[in-house]
Amino acid sequence: MRVSKTKKVLGISTVIITVILLHRVGLLTPIEELFRSTIAPGSKTLYQWSITVGDDTTSFSSVEELQDAYASLKTDVVANTIDAAEIFFLEEENKELREQLAFFSSTTFTHVGAEVIGKNIEPLGSTLVIDKGEDRGVTVGNPVIVHKGVLVGTIVQVYKNTAIVKLLNDNQSKIAATIANADRSIGLVEGGYGISVRMNFIPQNEQIFVGDIIVTSGLTKNIPKGLLIGKIESVEKEAYQPFQEAIVTPSVDLNKINIVSVITQS
Numbered sequence: 564m565r566v567s568k569t570k571k572v573l574g575i576s577t578v579i580i581t582v583i584l585l586h587r588v589g590l591l592t593p594i595e596e597l598f599r600s601t602i603a604p605g606s607k608t609l610y611q612w613s614i615t616v617g618d619d620t621t622s623f624s625s626v627e628e629l630q631d632a633y634a635s636l637k638t639d640v641v642a643n644t645i646d647a648a649e650i651f652f653l654e655e656e657n658k659e660l661r662e663q664l665a666f667f668s669s670t671t672f673t674h675v676g677a678e679v680i681g682k683n684i685e686p687l688g689s690t691l692v693i694d695k696g697e698d699r700g701v702t703v704g705n706p707v708i709v710h711k712g713v714l715v716g717t718i719v720q721v722y723k724n725t726a727i728v729k730l731l732n733d734n735q736s737k738i739a740a741t742i743a744n745a746d747r748s749i750g751l752v753e754g755g756y757g758i759s760v761r762m763n764f765i766p767q768n769e770q771i772f773v774g775d776i777i778v779t780s781g782l783t784k785n786i787p788k789g790l791l792i793g794k795i796e797s798v799e800k801e802a803y804q805p806f807q808e809a810i811v812t813p814s815v816d817l818n819k820i821n822i823v824s825v826i827t828q829s
Contacts, residue, residue: 659709663824666711672787673828675699679821680725689733689754691716693823696724700827704785707823713814714738714779714790718825726825730817731792732760739782740792742775742809749780752792752811760793760811767807771798777811787829 667674681692695701705718707728716736720727729736736754740762741747746769750762765771775795781788793813800807 659822662710663708663822666708667824671829672826673700674824674826675701676822676824677701677726679823688735689730689817690719691728691730691820691823693726693728693825694724695825696722696726698723701726701825702827706779706786706790706826706829708790708826709815709820709823712790714786714792715813715815715817715820715823717786728823730754731813732758732817737783738786738792739780740777741780741788742771742777742795744769744771744775746770749782750806750809752777760813762795762809762811763806765807765809767800767805771795771807771809773797775809777809785829787826 663676675695677693677695679691680694683690683692693707701718701721703718703721706714707716707718709715714731716728716730716733717738718726719729719735731738731752732754734754736752738752739749740752741749742762742765746766748765748769748771750765752760752762754760762777773795777792777794779786779788779790779792791814793811796810796812798807798809
């Protein structure tokens with residue numbers, strides 16, 4: 564068995580060496596040319612790269628060509644992503660503008676639309692910068708709304724082309740408000756260091772519940788009655804205290820405001 568295996572190895576080695584020698588001296592050239600001409604069509608097909616997307620097939624004759632096509636495709640994907648983002652934000656802005664216009668169409672308020680162009684960086688405050696100012700009739704104390712009459716703050720500083728909006732959760736914000744309950748409870752909605760909103764000075768003997776809606780009472784100068792503020796998240800009531808308090812969840816995320824309307828006259 565071992566002798567037979569050795570003979571087989573020697574035979575294969577002899578054939579390989581013989582083929583190499585014949586190739587080197589050129590005796591196999593006619594056979595090699597015939598072989599190459601026979602497999603050339605198939606070799607070309609195998610060499611070409613192809614990509615099929617749907618019913619469209621694109622072929623590439625080299626790796627470099629495929630890499631160039633890939634780079635171009637990445638550029639197109641980035642451009643399409645940018646376009647999709649722009650469309651998304653435009654749709655959001657159009658929706659917001661339609662809601663604000665719908666609100667004002669049912670009131671006699673005069674107003675001016677504005678875009679948010681900046682936010683404050685103060686640790687105890689919560690303000691926005693808008694792109695409309697005294698040249699458009701904006702004055703200190705004007706209420707600022709979004710959506711269909713949701714109050715988000717008031718104007719505290721006005722410049723020629725811009726203004727500063729103090730948001731509901733600003734530490735200096737104080738808005739007279741009413742709870743939409745049986746007692747029509749009144750109180751004062753105040754901000755808490757830019758992170759919370761509370762309604763204070765609610766009469767102790769009146770019943771308020773989680774989920775109750777809070778709107779402006781009309782008792783704060785320049786702010787009309789009935790603008791939506793938010794709803795009660797929790798109630799804090801202590802015995803023998805003349806007032807109870809409520810934690811308020813604003814009706815909009817005060818950190819995600821892009822377009823507003825300033826009520827210049829109510």
